[in-house]
Amino acid sequence: MSAEPKTLLALLCEEKITIFPGVYDGYSARLVAANGFETATISGAGLSESRLGWADRGILTFKDNLNACAEIASCCDLKLVADADTGYGNAVNVHFTVKAFERTGVNCLSIEDQVFPKRCGHMSGKKLISVTEAKDKIKAAVDARKSEKFLIRARTDAANVDGINAAIDRLGEYIECGADCVFADAINTTEDIKRLTGAVSKPVFVNMGFGLRTRPTTPLISPRDLEFIGVKAVSYPRLLTSAAVKGMRVAMEAFKQDVLDKGLMLDRPDLAVDFDELNELVGLGFVTSLEERFVRD
Numbered sequence: 399m400s401a402e403p404k405t406l407l408a409l410l411c412e413e414k415i416t417i418f419p420g421v422y423d424g425y426s427a428r429l430v431a432a433n434g435f436e437t438a439t440i441s442g443a444g445l446s447e448s449r450l451g452w453a454d455r456g457i458l459t460f461k462d463n464l465n466a467c468a469e470i471a472s473c474c475d476l477k478l479v480a481d482a483d484t485g486y487g488n489a490v491n492v493h494f495t496v497k498a499f500e501r502t503g504v505n506c507l508s509i510e511d512q513v514f515p516k517r518c519g520h521m522s523g524k525k526l527i528s529v530t531e532a533k534d535k536i537k538a539a540v541d542a543r544k545s546e547k548f549l550i551r552a553r554t555d556a557a558n559v560d561g562i563n564a565a566i567d568r569l570g571e572y573i574e575c576g577a578d579c580v581f582a583d584a585i586n587t588t589e590d591i592k593r594l595t596g597a598v599s600k601p602v603f604v605n606m607g608f609g610l611r612t613r614p615t616t617p618l619i620s621p622r623d624l625e626f627i628g629v630k631a632v633s634y635p636r637l638l639t640s641a642a643v644k645g646m647r648v649a650m651e652a653f654k655q656d657v658l659d660k661g662l663m664l665d666r667p668d669l670a671v672d673f674d675e676l677n678e679l680v681g682l683g684f685v686t687s688l689e690e691r692f693v694r695d
Contacts, residue, residue: 405547406477406505409437410579410601415625418479418603420635422448423466427474428679429638435476440467440504441635442481443518448639456515460486464498471503473681479506479551479633484514488531489538496542496550508581509539510553511568519583520607520615524555529568533575540576551603552577558584558615566597573600579631581605584615588627591619595628603631608640645669 409416418437421427422444430438443454445466450457467480480499485492492509499507510516511532513525526532532554539550552572557565562585569580581603585591595602606618624632649669656662671679 406437406549407547407578409477410630413625415621415629416631417621418631418633420444420633420637420639421470421476421478422639424470424473424680426638426642427470427476428681431474431476432679437477437479437631439479439633439635440470440481441639442483443635444639448642454518454521456483456517458483460495460498464502467499467504468502477506478504479508480504481508483510483516484512484527485509485535485539487514489534492535492538493542496539497544500543500545500548505547506549506551506579507539508551508553509535510555510583511535512555519555519558519605524559526554526556526559529571532568533571536572536575536577549578550576551579551581553581553583555583557582557586557590562586562590562593566594569594569598573598579603586615588617588619588623591616591624591629592627601630602628603633604629605633605635608634608637 416437417435418439419430419435420441421430421438422441426444427438442458442463445463446452446454446458449462449466452458463480463482467478471478480502482492482495482499485495487495496507511526511529513527517524536550536552543550552569552575554565554568554572556568562582565582565585569577569582572580577600579601580598582594583605585594585604591604604624605616607616608618621632649666652666652669656664656666
């Protein structure tokens with residue numbers, strides 16, 4: 399008999415750090431899985447930016463987010479962390495938010511303590527709700543889930559607003575309310591990350607923000623060094639979104655130059671994947687096998 403797959407919590411409790419590339423659609427989820435990763439984080443910013451074309455400023459609605467996460471979960475076997483922002487209201491709303499996201503098949507839901515409408519953790523102007531209100535949301539989230547295998551991640555943005563001590567205090571309170579893992583966004587220094595991991599009793603996530611050269615917050619640190627200072631999980635939410643925009647921009651510039659300006663019509667394998675390669679990525683072989691089994695001419 400094959401061994402039962404490890405739960406997400408079991409992975410987070412291992413000595414080795416767990417890597418969570420950021421995904422935002424079927425392409426990105428399948429690419430992450432094809433490269434051997436078991437886990438990924440569904441980037442709320444990535445969903446807002448790619449699906450709506452708007453910045454991460456609380457514009458993505460509950461239904462937009464929920465439907466996107468369900469679609470991503472249905473096309474891959476990755477263990478997924480979804481981002482529910484502030485929970486879309488008060489603690490009562492959080493109750494229903496958790497129930498809905500658990501049904502999508504994701505494995506963990508993140509609830510944060512910003513005032514709604516929230517904003518990307520690496521943007522200025524963030525405001526926090528009270529500790530009391532935030533604790534009520536975490537309590538409601540833990541109470542609403544059907545299975546303890548569905549994890550509740552408590553996020554605080556206090557580090558960049560009130561300092562690392564406030565972030566540590568808040569996460570300690572959220573852990574007492576039942577949070578399974580925690581995340582402090584936009585931590586300013588490596589030393590602050592080390593202080594956080596030494597002060598809380600649950601697995602700590604951090605984000606590494608590729609593409610933040612003009613607005614640096616958390617320093618870029620290797621997974622090996624993060625593991626050494628006690629971090630259990632590291633997310634790269636902007637890696638694939640930034641790479642996708644860069645790739646599309648380069649392709650459009652080449653198209654304008656070669657096709658529109660010069661009148662050429664050249665294939666550019668350096669800019670685009672082959673049609674067969676794309677079909678392999680998105681499961682054409684499986685769909686074809688279903689046709690061969692069940693569809694008669």
